């Protein structure tokens with residue numbers, strides 16, 4: 001039974017991991033791509049179904065439920081000293097195209113199970129406990145990652161850009177929200193901002209999305225810092241033309257410029273010399289996209305991350321220089337080289353790390369202090385609250401694809417860790 | 429007036445080039461992308477509108493109109509010796525996404541104007557004259573170029589593949605044809621085949637799609653051979669994963685494999701040492717296509733052409749070897765390397781070249797004997813009929829993009845050439 005800690009010590013925190021697995025599987029059925037893949041994009045019908053599902057569980061647990069203007073969902077178990085800052089947890093349930101069912105979801109359904117565990121154990125919170133389902137952690141639809149938490153953390157820049165943001169089908173953010181049942185008036189967006197004293201602590205439970213815990217056989221990761229992500233959009237333009245008729249010396253092929261830049265991203269990342277630097281070209285599109293047409297335009301989206309902000313920014317500068325060089329050599333125009341976001345890294349708070357280490361020891365769970373290379377809503381929650389994260393192992397480190405998997409035992413350990421950490425902080 | 433040949437000799441063949449331009453502009457309005465671009469894909473609503481428009485002009489000219497099972501449209505001016513093989517001309521009106529309004533269209537509307545010119549001049553054909561609008565010269569929808577002419581030329585292989593071919597939205601060829609009003613029974617496809625004696629000659633009028641005639645100031649090109657096209661589909665597959673969490677040494681990025689192969693195509697083409705070898709990656713798609721996901725799959729479509737079949741096939745072999753090498757180096761699977769078509773080049777028939785040269789001299793038009801580097805329905809008509817092609821200059825050699833342009837004067841010269849060549853062959 002997964003509710004027995006290692007070392008044979010019985011714990012009063014009995015996780016119903018079968019129920020948790022059932023909920024994960026049920027949520028995965030709200031998908032726009034066939035199982036085992038999951039596709040759940042912001043404000044789509046499936047996203048709306050998932051939101052209804054999460055609110056349903058919150059209500060079953062007797063939590064008081066509220067939603068803000070953009071659809072961040074809050075379920076609160078009011079503590080005996082309700083005027084104190086709450087202890088919050090949460091994650092996301094949106095899923096990029098053809099991904100898996102654990103990313104984000106473990107941190108939402110697992111958090112609700114942690115509340116349920118505490119309720120069943122007879123625990124009475126002093127500080128209120130709150131579960132948050134964040135809107136659009138993934139950048140899929142509007143190119144903005146951690147939309148909900150970024151806004152909660154008070155980004156005025158985001159308020160302004162949301163007023164004019166459109167998706168790839170030219171649907172505005174406001175219209176998309178409306179179709180999901182959120183009627184947004186421009187002044188509402190500021191109401192999403194949270195005060196610095198709203199939360200005493202924020203803890204996110206998440207699969208590692210990397211192979212380390214599984215490889216080392218350690219059940220729990222305690223995150224000390226979140227790597228700093230940056231994303232860049234690039235557009236090249238050339239003359240295009242007929243694939244048969246335009247001879248090679250007369251070409252300025254925007255597609256080959258994009259191919260060169262993609263390989264240059266890899267080269268500059270590897271040249272950083274650090275294992276912690278990663279760079280990815282996840283999007284590369286050609287226009288017009290016909291076999292007998294030389295590409296006249298290309299569009300790339302590049303993701304660069306590091307735990308060292310300066311080293312990451314050096315890579316971005318080199319990629320920019322390569323884009324300029326390629327545009328000269330291939331006589332294509334560099335129409336755009338736009339840094340969409342370039343966030344600083346975040347450190348976990350010592351007080352939250354202490355609480356997590358205390359919980360791990362209480363539960364007899366071995367743990368590893370580690371870095372999060374993927375970013376999370378916690379990156380933005382750290383701006384307004386002491387923050388910490390709990391990682392659990394996942395199969396081969398797979399994430400963002402259908403093979404993503406975490407065992408019931410590992411999830412139960414994570415839920416126990418989260419429950420005990422929250423309980424401890426609630427009483428401080 | 430464009431109906432005066434060079435050298436000041438008056439000609440009885442008076443081309444109404446304003447009317448021709450009006451028709452070209454009107455046809456361009458049937459498009460799924462905004463002007464000045466044209467997008468007209470096989471069996472789409474716009475394609476159906478264009479078909480109706482062409483049949484309308486044929487009927488106005490008193491031609492007897494027939495359509496075959498896949499929608500090749502024939503308008504015949506019956507000659508005094510109707511039992512003889514006819515003299516045919518024609519081209520296509522389908523247009524790849526975001527292309528221009530002259531490719532193909534000049535050879536259909538120009539052919540109808542040539543018929544009109546001959547009618548107005550009082551000419552009486554002995555052999556029947558026939559204008560053909562071919563179905564789907566462009567491979568856009570089903571990946572099959574020159575679908576209509578390839579089938580007319582008797583490809584049993586194409587009959588079999590059309591029964592199971594689907595487009596990118598999984599719509600079958602048969603269902604797509606049905607939606608455009610062509611109900612195809614499998615046995616009908618063989619009825620599209622034409623006999624070897626159906627035509628005494630076939631001549632296609634087309635913009636050059638290259639810069640030579642414009643640069644040299646020569647109004648007419650007489651095509652002696654059509655370069656041999658080949659097209660290839662390639663799929664790579666890797667493990668994908670999260671763009672933040674999977675470290676660089678653990679990656680096998682299918683997108684970077686595609687980028688390397690695209691650059692390898694260019695390298696092998698340039699290494700052939702011949703100006704006549706061209707290679708293009710017009711399609712490069714990544715899956716899942718999210719900024720924070722390492723591509724787990726990539727799909728490329730490659731076009732390689734040459735006037736020398738062996739040299740072209742050598743390039744294809746080298747590209748295949750590169751694909752295998754890249755898959756090994758990057759530890760991705762080469763799921764597919766499929767040669768979709770690998771057609772032999774075609775030579776124009778001496779008798780048709782003679783008739784075209786005679787017409788040019790009669791009209792006082794300077795001409796150049798040249799190669800067609802783009803392929804055309806003529807490539808397949810050459811399998812069942814003596815074939816020839818007439819080229820006219822186009823602006824900067826542009827084609828397959830909105831800037832594609834041919835002057836009214838150059839089109840009028842082309843129409844006169846076509847009319848006189850057909851008239852001469854009709855009386856042989």
Ligand SMILES: [Mn+2]
Nearest residue numbers: 103104138400
């Ligand atoms: Mn994710």
Ligand SMILES: [Mn+2]
Nearest residue numbers: 103104137376
């Ligand atoms: Mn996540």
Ligand SMILES: [Mn+2]
Nearest residue numbers: 531532566828
């Ligand atoms: Mn074309």
Ligand SMILES: [Mn+2]
Nearest residue numbers: 531532565804
């Ligand atoms: Mn054409």
